[in-house]
Amino acid sequence: xxxxxxxxxxxxxxxxxxxxxxxxxxxxxxxxxxxxxxxxxxxxxxxxxxxxxxxxxxxxxxxxxxxxxxxxxxxxxxxxxxxxxxxxxxxxxxxxxxxxxxxxxxxxxxxxxxxxxx
Amino acid sequence: xxxxxxxxxxxxxxxxxxxxxxxxxxxxxxxxxxxxxxxxxxxxxxxxxxxxxxxxxxxxxxxxxxxxxxxxxxxxxxxxxxxxxxxxxxxxxxxxxxxxxxxxxxxxxxx
Numbered sequence: 001x002x003x004x005x006x007x008x009x010x011x012x013x014x015x016x017x018x019x020x021x022x023x024x025x026x027x028x029x030x031x032x033x034x035x036x037x038x039x040x041x042x043x044x045x046x047x048x049x050x051x052x053x054x055x056x057x058x059x060x061x062x063x064x065x066x067x068x069x070x071x072x073x074x075x076x077x078x079x080x081x082x083x084x085x086x087x088x089x090x091x092x093x094x095x096x097x098x099x100x101x102x103x104x105x106x107x108x109x110x111x112x113x114x115x116x117x118x
Numbered sequence: 119x120x121x122x123x124x125x126x127x128x129x130x131x132x133x134x135x136x137x138x139x140x141x142x143x144x145x146x147x148x149x150x151x152x153x154x155x156x157x158x159x160x161x162x163x164x165x166x167x168x169x170x171x172x173x174x175x176x177x178x179x180x181x182x183x184x185x186x187x188x189x190x191x192x193x194x195x196x197x198x199x200x201x202x203x204x205x206x207x208x209x210x211x212x213x214x215x216x217x218x219x220x221x222x223x224x225x226x227x228x229x
Contacts, residue, residue, distance in 0.1 A: 035219075037168075045160070045168060045211055045221040061218065097167060103215030104158050106179075108167040 002026040004098045004109030011115045012088055020083040020112055022098030029079040030054065033102040036072065036083045038094035039111075048096070050103075051081065066092075088116045120145045120214055122222035130228050137199040139225045141190075141212030148192045149216060156216035159188055159197045162224075163208045172197070173215075204229060 008020040022034070035050035049062035051072040060072050071084045081098060093116045099105035121144040131137045141157070148155045155175040162168040170179050175195055176188040185200045199206055207229060212222040 037221075044209075044224045045162075045213075047213075047219040047221065063218065101215075103156070103217070103219045104170065104173050105160070105168070105213075105215075105219075106170055108169065110167055 002100065002107040004100065004107060006096065006098050006109045006112035009096065009112030009114045011117065013118050014088060014090055014116055016088050016116070018085045018088065018114060020085065020096055020098075020114070022081045022083075022109060024079045024081065024098070024100070027100065027107075030076045032100050034072070034074060034081040035099045035101060035105060037097045037099055037105060037108075038092075038114075039097070040091070040094040043094075046094070048083070052102075085114065088114075090116050092116050120147070120220055122212060122214060122220050124210075124212060124222040124225045126225060127223075128226040128228070131199075131202045133202060133204065133229060135202055137202055137206070137227050139197040139199075139210050139212075139227070141195040141197070141222050143193045143195075143214055146192050147214045147216060155191050155195070156214050157188075157190070157195050158213045158215055159186075160211045160213065160221075161206075161208045162211065163205075168211065171210075199227070202227075202229070 003025045005023045036048040069087045074081045095111040097111045098109040100107045123142045125140045157175040158173040159171045160168040172188040209224045
């Protein structure tokens with residue numbers, strides 16, 4: 001069974017930083033592309049970014065609103081993927097989901113909530 | 119940039135009836151080199167994480183009931199739910215997943 005468990009969310013001041021973690025199990029993590037999707041309160045889904053597997057060069061892609069502020073890193077030895085959030089803005093307030101898939105989001109975690117507020 | 123739109127924003131359907139949701143892409147998302155449309159549908163029930171229902175516009179993910187079907191190609195796509203059940207109350211999102219993925223705004227289905 002595929003399991004994705006996000007953690008690390010919380011309340012942070014505008015301009016602050018946070019790191020979200022995603023623990024993955026139930027599939028061959030080293031072969032998977034991993035992505036993050038967020039959902040602001042009462043709003044729709046917004047793709048944030050992804051990291052390819054090492055065999056496909058391990059590079060990252062980001063959505064325009066977060067490019068240069070967010071970064072995704074993976075640790076294949078731990079089956080973990082991380083989302084580093086920097087220079088946070090109030091509009092980054094959302095539930096952040098970890099997903100599996102190259103572009104398609106095949107499996108989803110339960111999400112972790114990030115609130116950016118002073 | 120590609121823009122995804124959905125219609126209607128919401129719809130109310132009786133139990134056992136049909137729900138039809140439309141999704142439109144501002145650009146053709148059929149890629150002849152792959153012979154596929156890079157369009158997926160997701161279901162998000164209240165209080166839950168989204169789940170993948172269909173991909174390549176019409177291929178159901180394993181375990182998804184066959185009352186969910188997808189059609190379309192190019193720029194216009196449709197999700198049809200036949201024989202609507204109470205557990206189908208949800209928000210449905212389309213997504214193009216070629217290049218930089220993008221979700222549609224969602225369509226809320228209730229009874």
